[in-house]
Amino acid sequence: MTRTAAVRAALAVGALFIATGCTRLVEEEPTPTPLPTPAESTKPIFTVKRGNLIETVRGLGRVAASEEATMYFKQAGRLKRLYVEITQRVKKGDILAELETGSLATQIAQAKINLEVADLGLKRALEKANATDPSVKSASARVSQAEAGRAQASAALQKVRAGATTADVYAAEAAVAAAQAALDKAIADRNRVIAPKSADDVAAARATLDKARAAVAKAQSDYDRIAQRPDAASSAQALALQQATADLQAAQARYNLATAAPRAEDAAAVERSVESARATLQSMLARHEQVKAGALPADLANAEAGLKVAEANLEAARADLDSKIIAAGLSTANFDVQIAQKQVELARVSLKTLEEQLADSQLIAPFEGLITSANGREGDALQAYAPIVVMANPSSILVSLEVSTQDLGKIALGQAAALSLDAFKGQTFQSKVIGLPNAASGPQPTSLARQVKFEFTPPGPVDLGALANVTITTQRRDDVLIVPNAGVRRFAGRKYVQIIGDNGRKREIDVETGIVTDQETEIIKGVREGYRVVSQ
Template identity: 40%
Template sequence: MGRHRWWAGFSSLLVATLALTGCLVRTGAEPTPTPLPPPPVTKAVYEVRRGDVVDIIKALGRVAGKEEVVLYFRQGGRLKTNPPPVGTVVKKGDVLVELDTGDLPRRAEEARIKLEIAQLEETREAQRVRESRSQVQQAAAQLASARAALLRAQSDLERLEAGGNPEEVARAQAAVAGARAALASAERQLLDLKARPNPEEVRQAELAVDQARNALWATQIERDRICGGGPGPACESAKARVAAAESALAQAQQKLDLARRPAAPEEIAAQEQAVLAARQNLASAQARLEELQRGVRPADLEAARRAVQAAEAQVQAAEARYQEALAQAEGTAQNYELLVLRKNVDLARVTYQGLLEQLENARLRAPFDGVVTWSTGKAGEAVQGYTPVVAVASPAELEIVANIEGASLARVQVGQEVIITSDAFPGQEVRGKVAALPSTVGASATQLAQAPNRIRISFTPPSPDVKIGQLVNVAIITFKKENVILVPNGAVRVFGQRRFVQVLGDDGRRRDVDVEVGVVTDTETEITKGLREGMKVIMP
């Protein structure tokens, strides 16, 4: 019964409320609700801008020489000296490191001495052969003198038998004058030979050499000027003139050498024979003149006949001596002892040169002026043949080598621009280009430079202070696109296959906008569709 009273009371109240509500609605118009403000943005907001998108790979590089050579021994052994440390400045031909060669230097010195002994023995035997040949020359000169004496004796006999006349007397007088001149010339030549070297002749010969050398220099300069314009007939003619000048200089030098050299004993002996023959010729001419002037006597005629017989005997004796000397010289021409001695010299020379080559093969020398860029080992350690020991780079042309790690190497191409900075040239940005990739390094590159991820960068050093081995920072520009729409990478949201950004409208409300992206760098993303410059995007 109580429940019914409660329900009746509630029903009455509900009816009254509805009636009151109906009365209120009917009395006036419905009021406009107040809009709620958008919630405040608490995340970072980025304004969409236009700019350049650049893909950069950064790495640490090192200044290196464009020409770099790795040195190694062709034979194994133990190091005698320590290799030079990295950064050592070397000159061409400097010994950088040596192998321990034991007693090889002593054996090389012994071989040198043996070579000198063999050369002395060969020289002594060759001198004996030359002396034998000189005897042939002397015998030939004596034979020629005897034949000349025979001819004179026969001529004298014929003249005596023919009798004298004014014409014969005149000819005899001319013969005497000619014989005197010949004797004076022979004696002068003998004195010149004994007086050699003559200072005046040497001076004249030296002057001739200087003149020939100056002429050669002038023709060489002219040849360089003509041939500098390219090959052709004029260039060939200029080269021929140079060759002729070189020949003239060689001849002048030979004459100078001859003027400076004292006369050989065989030359003096031959000239003395010539003087003796000239005296005999003068005496014969004078005797003939006297005979013609006093007339022919039987005693003179008989003496002439005996002179012819004596001259014939002298010719026979001289021919015998010449044939004997000639036979002896022919024997020395086939002198097997001299041939053996020459072979001994060749053998000693080969042995000595072989030991010198072994000593040189145990040394590593700098191939050019440069800087040591790498070395390994120390004195006493064993090294294998053809194992790199030291590397030398030339500072004449510099480049930069850098290691590019991972997948970044696939984005690098030859010719890409590189920005180079370093403490070696503070405050400067030097431009360079990628010159070679690991796969394009030429066959001349050294073993040390053929790293699987090493690239080479060409550049022009900004100052002489840039040295091999200095570290530099390189930034390789692999891609660049100008005047594109850019947003931070974090502004692009991904949901499945959808890419979108949250845009903040002018009314302060947020909305999601689908976008299409282009190039993505380490910090920014290119938007190719969906956004305009000046729009604001909300970072997640």
């Protein structure tokens, strides 16, 4: 191909390409996407019905000793020494832990010496006054007695104002639990005595008696066959006959017991035991309520009146002493006696203050028991009311549960509860509330301020600290109007439901609600049975 022919061919191809690019292609119109048809609302519709509602409080508790103490310091400080460890046994009065006190021990020793010196000074001043007139001596003795009476009345008033201690409340709770156990035992004993024996018991006793008679007959026959032998009395047949005879006597006694009616005196005795146990329980419950409530207004008034009387007696005794000294011309001696008395009072107050500081720096075991928790190392900085040691007396146990402040307001003594433990799988134990926090005991750890206790008698060994699922029945409503929780609406403090009328139209009705469970709500006012309620 020549050069000219090649150029022409190239131009022809280019022209064909340009013509093709400028040609408009025919495009198909896109198919539009259809719009979805709005679906009709499918919210559930509930029917207001009547039924029973049970409000409960649930939580995970632990097995604890009936007598348990959480020990803590009432003041912040640095831990000097922790004397105990977990599982260690301690006796009442043992020192468990103490804070660093610096020179407090030396200050107490000095305060004791100062008190002794002040006592000597008072004795010398009194001897100087009494040397002139014996009447001054008797008047001085009456002042000392009046001062002791005032101190006693002041201590009594302080005790009433302080209210019951945690130990007092625990002791009262333990007394109630013991009284309840005694009543339960007395009732069981009464039922065992007066309740008629079942047909099965009588039949079993009869079968045992018949078997024992057959055994005696066989043993007698075996013995008769060798009775002529010289060694018959010591033979195995003789021993078998003796044993069979003893078994027959025992079986006869059991059968007589199973078929005999209870004696009147036995029934009366067990009934008296029940009434006595019931009276003891009521007394212990009243005592527990009194300890929880604290001092009555009358108790406080009596203690305050007692202090006023003691102060009046002291003033009268001092006035009498002054008059005796003046009559004897011993005004200077009286002045010396008064100074010496004030010095004794000052030394005594100083010593008491230091001793209280020392007592607050030590944790003392309130009873004999076992250490279940011990926290802290020497030199640690401790906060006030932080639990350091927990000790327990494992001879008697219960279940303890820490609840929220909101749930605590729903719980009361005596409410029924159900317990279940991994240690006893498949078993549920019926229980009741036997202990609530004591708000009158003053500041305490948060765990104690929300601790609820339940009676528990395990069927076998169980470790302290074992977990227990607790369900408390706080309220029960029978034959009330109920709707599922999803049917109750709330807005800006308003509670209402949306119902469907007979004409199929929806409308809103305000309601008043009662108890609320996990699934359902009690309706006290606003709707009637059979109303159809739309879910939220």
